[in-house]
Amino acid sequence: MDVSKDTDPGRxxxxxxRHDLRLADNRALTAACESGKPVVxxxxxxxxxxGARPLGGARRWWLHKSLESLAxxxxxxxxxxxxxxxxxxRIALSLVEETGADAVVWNRRYDPCGVEADxxxxxxxxxxxxxxxxxxxxxxxxxxDVKTGAGGPFRVYSPFWRALVAAGxxxxxxxxxxxxxxxxxxxxxxxxxxxxxxxxxxxxAGGIAEEWTPGETGAGERLEQFLxxxxxxxxEGRDVPGIRSTSRLSPHLAHGxxxxxxxxxxxxxxxxxxxxxxxxxxxxxAWREFSWHLLFHNPHLATQNFxxxxxxxxxxxDRKLLRAWQKGETGYPIVDAGMRELWRTGWMHNRVxxxxxxxxxxxxxxxxxxxEKWFWDTLVDADLGNNPASWQWVxxxxxxxxxxxxxxxxxxxxxxxxxxxxxxxxxxxxxxxxPDKVLHRPWEADGATLSRAGxxxxxxxxxxxxxxxxxxxxxxxxxxxxxxxx
DNA sequence: TGAAATGTTGGGGCG
DNA sequence: ACGCCCCAACATTTC
Numbered sequence: 103m104d105v106s107k108d109t110d111p112g113r114x115x116x117x118x119x120r121h122d123l124r125l126a127d128n129r130a131l132t133a134a135c136e137s138g139k140p141v142v143x144x145x146x147x148x149x150x151x152x153g154a155r156p157l158g159g160a161r162r163w164w165l166h167k168s169l170e171s172l173a174x175x176x177x178x179x180x181x182x183x184x185x186x187x188x189x190x191x192r193i194a195l196s197l198v199e200e201t202g203a204d205a206v207v208w209n210r211r212y213d214p215c216g217v218e219a220d221x222x223x224x225x226x227x228x229x230x231x232x233x234x235x236x237x238x239x240x241x242x243x244x245x246x247d248v249k250t251g252a253g254g255p256f257r258v259y260s261p262f263w264r265a266l267v268a269a270g271x272x273x274x275x276x277x278x279x280x281x282x283x284x285x286x287x288x289x290x291x292x293x294x295x296x297x298x299x300x301x302x303x304x305x306x307a308g309g310i311a312e313e314w315t316p317g318e319t320g321a322g323e324r325l326e327q328f329l330x331x332x333x334x335x336x337x338e339g340r341d342v343p344g345i346r347s348t349s350r351l352s353p354h355l356a357h358g359x360x361x362x363x364x365x366x367x368x369x370x371x372x373x374x375x376x377x378x379x380x381x382x383x384x385x386x387x388a389w390r391e392f393s394w395h396l397l398f399h400n401p402h403l404a405t406q407n408f409x410x411x412x413x414x415x416x417x418x419x420d421r422k423l424l425r426a427w428q429k430g431e432t433g434y435p436i437v438d439a440g441m442r443e444l445w446r447t448g449w450m451h452n453r454v455x456x457x458x459x460x461x462x463x464x465x466x467x468x469x470x471x472x473x474e475k476w477f478w479d480t481l482v483d484a485d486l487g488n489n490p491a492s493w494q495w496v497x498x499x500x501x502x503x504x505x506x507x508x509x510x511x512x513x514x515x516x517x518x519x520x521x522x523x524x525x526x527x528x529x530x531x532x533x534x535x536x537p538d539k540v541l542h543r544p545w546e547a548d549g550a551t552l553s554r555a556g557x558x559x560x561x562x563x564x565x566x567x568x569x570x571x572x573x574x575x576x577x578x579x580x581x582x583x584x585x586x587x588x
Numbered sequence: 589t590g591a592a593a594t595g596t597t598g599g600g601g602c603g
Numbered sequence: 604a605c606g607c608c609c610c611a612a613c614a615t616t617t618c
Binding site for chain 2: 340341460510511514
């Protein structure tokens with residue numbers, strides 16, 4: 103832990119920020135403060151280096167806002183946030199040279215590309231005689247520490263969860279440092295504006311800005327709001343997209359504005375009984391953990407079927423249907439509501455994510471990678487662990503995946519979880535006038551009902567792009583071929 | 589973290 | 604009173 107060993111207390115220490123845009127429970131930052139050395143704080147962006155995956159549009163918007171927020175927090179300590187883009191190793195060496203630092207610290211990353219870049223950075227720094235040191239903070243458990251009895255990584259969630267429980271409670275989160283000793287002397291920084299993270303022509307982020315407050319403070323407020331209400335009844339409430347019954351912490355977690363340790367501890371502190379709704383929420387946090395461990399052990403999770411049996415599967419390459427799905431014009435109200443919520447707010451309720459993902463991969467038989475790419479670009483919470491793992495889970499190609507025959511019926515899902523129609527009416531206003539009875543199946547409404555609601559199928563709202571029964575039969579037939587009994 | 593088809597049961601209407 | 608049928612409600616199986 104002690105980074106001041108073998109270093110000169112007068113020389114600065116560089117703290118690299120990446121997916122940890124916070125001051126509290128930031129072990130790298132705290133270690134830097136405890137060293138007593140002057141701190142150089144730098145956000146380094148390497149998502150545009152070869153091999154990495156560039157951030158999607160929605161996350162670029164969020165990153166811009168979050169960096170502004172982090173810069174303000176650091177400024178209260180008279181610390182400048184230096185911005186740099188490029189290769190991690192090169193930037194670290196350069197910062198060392200520019201500032202005279204003799205130590206560099208960071209919190210670990212777990213995506214294959216990040217791991218590789220950070221490993222290269224570590225040896226380059228060591229070679230240059232600089233003390234490198236990395237910390238946990240993004241995951242509750244290091245992926246190499248959680249193993250099955252046979253010593254391999256888990257491929258099934260339930261035993262994974264049991265292993266987490268058996269491993270004991272995660273460490274307590276750290277408070278934000280009381281003070282940070284600033285490095286004096288200006289360090290050159292790139293300009294946030296020049297990074298062009300915000301959309302223009304057109305500015306589509308208006309709806310997103312209305313919904314979210316990026317930054318550490320916003321993250322903490324979300325957590326408090328969740329614990330003050332929705333966590334009670336979460337077990338059932340989480341499935342109802344029309345009410346604010348989920349935590350909505352995902353984008354904050356993705357950017358590291360809050361750590362899973364902070365969330366875990368706060369939920370535990372608010373938990374008044376074992377095995378209750380709070381526990382259900384912690385299990386969702388464990389799904390995030392599971393997905394990231396999967397990615398760590400399967401570097402190609404985002405591009406290749408986890409289950410290789412699907413490698414020969416003939417997905418349909420239908421641009422028109424894909425486009426209808428993306429725009430929320432499939433003619434199935436719950437699907438369209440979800441896709442429009444995504445487009446408007448940069449986020450989608452989890453229950454609806456499952457429905458729209460099932461619709462793309464099973465009703466439309468379109469490759470899950472198309473859906474994953476679309477989510478990557480439009481979700482403010484898209485990350486390399488959860489997004490591919492969850493898509494593969496729904497498509498049936500993934501670890502502990504939904505069985506091939508599980509095809510969500512968009513009508514029944516809509517009626518079951520949005521029976522009062524709040525969600526569909528909010529995001530698909532052109533059919534808001536339909537009565538509950540036919541809201542999720544407009545094609546069954548009679549002429550009088552349709553005209554009273556001002557709906558003309560095929561004109562004001564699409565005719566369903568596929569017939570459910572037929573699509574289901576096709577999906578079952580196609581998936582049958584790769585059924586795993588050999 | 590399904591849905592649909594098929595099977596079973598039991599109450600009530602009715603001859 | 605009794606058997607028969609219908610059918611909703613629930614359970615099981617199959618996709």
